[in-house]
Amino acid sequence: MKRKRILSGMQPSGKLHLGNYFGALKNWVDLQDEFECYFFIADWHALSSLYEGPGRIKDFSFEVAIDWLSAGLDPEKCTMFLQSDIPEHAELHLILSMIVPVPWLERNPTYKEKQDEIKNVDMNSYGFLGYPVLQTADIVLYKADYVPVGIDQAPHLELSREIVRRFNKLYKKVFIEPGAKISDIPKLNGLDGRKMSKTYNNTIFLSDGEKEVGKKVQSMLTDPARARRDDPGNPDVCNLYPFHKIYSPKAMQDEINTDCRTAKIGCGDCKKLLSQTMVEGMRPMMEKRREFLACPDVVKEILHEGTLKARVIAKSTLEQAKQAMKLK
Ligand code: TRP
Ligand code: SF4
Numbered sequence: 001m002k003r004k005r006i007l008s009g010m011q012p013s014g015k016l017h018l019g020n021y022f023g024a025l026k027n028w029v030d031l032q033d034e035f036e037c038y039f040f041i042a043d044w045h046a047l048s049s050l051y052e053g054p055g056r057i058k059d060f061s062f063e064v065a066i067d068w069l070s071a072g073l074d075p076e077k078c079t080m081f082l083q084s085d086i087p088e089h090a091e092l093h094l095i096l097s098m099i100v101p102v103p104w105l106e107r108n109p110t111y112k113e114k115q116d117e118i119k120n121v122d123m124n125s126y127g128f129l130g131y132p133v134l135q136t137a138d139i140v141l142y143k144a145d146y147v148p149v150g151i152d153q154a155p156h157l158e159l160s161r162e163i164v165r166r167f168n169k170l171y172k173k174v175f176i177e178p179g180a181k182i183s184d185i186p187k188l189n190g191l192d193g194r195k196m197s198k199t200y201n202n203t204i205f206l207s208d209g210e211k212e213v214g215k216k217v218q219s220m221l222t223d224p225a226r227a228r229r230d231d232p233g234n235p236d237v238c239n240l241y242p243f244h245k246i247y248s249p250k251a252m253q254d255e256i257n258t259d260c261r262t263a264k265i266g267c268g269d270c271k272k273l274l275s276q277t278m279v280e281g282m283r284p285m286m287e288k289r290r291e292f293l294a295c296p297d298v299v300k301e302i303l304h305e306g307t308l309k310a311r312v313i314a315k316s317t318l319e320q321a322k323q324a325m326k327l328k
Contacts, residue, residue: 006035006181007144009042009083009135012060013050016067017203018188019196022246027148027183029072037078038142038310041065044083044090045135048128049121065299067206070289081306083138088314092137095321097130099166105129109155136160140175141314148181172324174317186246193221193239206285213282214275217243222267223260233260233267240267240274248277 008028010016016025031037041061050057061082073080083089105111106129115123127134135156139147140163147157161177168175189195190202197203204216220240226233235241235257244253252273259265292299322328 003034003036004145005038005142006031006146006148007038007040007139007142007178008148009040009045009138010064011042011046012057012064013046014060014198015063015205015207016071017196017198017205019190019203021071021206022188023150023185024148024183025068025071025073027181028078031148031181032074032077035146038144039068039073039078039080040138040310041080041082042135042138045131048125048131049118049123051125052121062296062299063207065303066289066292069292069299069302070285071206072285072288075302075305079306079309080303081310082303085303085307086141086311086314088141088311088318089134089137092141092318092321093130093134095325096133096137096163096167099170100130100133100163102129104159104162105132108132108159110152132156132159133163136163139178140164141317142310143176143313143317144178145176146179146181148183150185151182154180154182167321171321174320174324186242188242188246189239191216191220191239206282207289208282209286210279213279217271217275217278220271222270226267229266230263232263235260240270243274243278244270247281248273252277 008024010020010024028037028039041064043057043061046057046060047054065080068080069075111129111131114128136159139160147160149157157178157180164175164177190197190200191204192200192202194200194202204213208216217240222240223233223235223238225231225237235244238260241256241260244256248256256265256270256273260270319328
């Protein structure tokens, strides 16, 4: 039986952190065994917010590729490429833009949210309004069955399905409606208890080494009500405990859960334990990163191979779309 196809992308806006990993990347790594997967670095999308300093995008894209490979995306199992290496994305975007009513885009909640969120760049561009149209082109070029996305991206995907329906109805059934694949995301906040985000400077990066992880864990907010060592704590409200749930063995989790409530363990010792289990958990990633950093040409070759493979599909779908419209 033919495996179902998955496609997803990530904007290169710098080094990835554990929030990105547990929110998306880990899910991708798991999916590559079961599905035919295409993952791409959305460098054209990144222009929508980085257009004032686009020179950074190239370095960011390389960092993302290294993060992906270190985290376990495997070129033997999935296809990885850079969006701008496949110009068919841009051509299909242009074609789709002719059939998408502007009010559909203005209604998109993420459009307004991002505009409110990003204050240091003018986000009133034509390109940013059309962000979901480019995203639709990305997806439908590969006739993806599913798109693994965070819950915040669900409205984009609904819009993609609407665009597909409109195209198929106007011309001919060329595209398929992609389904969302939303993963369970463990609740993990940043070092200070707010959402993990580069803008808050509260992240642990996938590229952090042993020392950095240790230092960052030491700086983490714990149960704010636990002011003194002999105050009992509550793991349910502690910002650190969810990390134990991910990285520490069950027996350790249970022991901390009990001992914290009776003040038998202090936050300092609890942090030391977490540093150890986290560093152990992240060690395979640290080692792979070292290998890939030592041979950047291998990384470029992986993306090049991915482009060759993906582009065959992209070209064929674009051809079908143009024929359906009698442009060819
Ligand atoms: N919008 C996605 C993000 O910000 C990136 C993206 C671009 C994408 N094109 C896509 C995701 C296609 C899934 C499918 O992370
Ligand atoms: Fe949190 Fe651990 Fe301190 Fe309890 S002992 S409050 S779980 S850091």
